Amino acid sequence: MADTFSTRVLHLTTGSTETVTDLTEACADFLADAASGRDGLLNVFVPHATAGIAVLETGAGSDDDLLAALRTLLPADDRWQHAHGTPGHGRDHVLPALVPPHATLPVIAGRLELGTWQSVCLVDTNVDNPDRKVRLSFLG
Structure with missing residues (x-):
């Protein structure tokens, strides 16, 4: 059987606060349609310069711990050269270097x-843009 490729775009609204959004169920729903019981690879990609994808435990405080760690590493203050948007928005543009897209x-x-305990999550610290897309792609 030849390899097949399927893709779907999720449209999410993350709101006006920093968020970790669990995408695991959406990934499972996509694979139920796209994989048809096959082995392969799922790629999860966020086409935004201010968000990332993380695999981590959620619901036990780890998602809040991640956001707290990012606030420590990337403070929302005026140190950033990328200075448009809300104060400290420049840090959002550094996020994908630490939490890849x-x-x-x-x-x-x-x-x-x-x-x-692993979940697939969208990490979004950008409070200026609540409209997000996440592309799910299966190759199998």
Whole structure:
């Protein structure tokens, strides 16, 4: 059987605060349609200069810990040369260097192969742009 490629774009509204949005269920729904029980790779990509994709535990405080760590590493103040938008917005443009805009994950028998506590998440610290797209692509 020849390799197949499928893709879908998710449209999300992240709101006016820093967020970690769990995409795991959306990834599973996409794979139910796209993978058809096949092995392959899922690529998750956010085409924005101020957001990233992380694989981490959620719901037990790790998502809040990540945002707190990013506030420490990338303070929202006037130190940034990229100075348009809300105060400290320049840090949002540095975020993808620490939380990359993509993740490629294994798919086995049509299911995302994550560890017990792992989730696929959109990390968005940009309070100026709540409208986000995330591209899911399956190759298998």
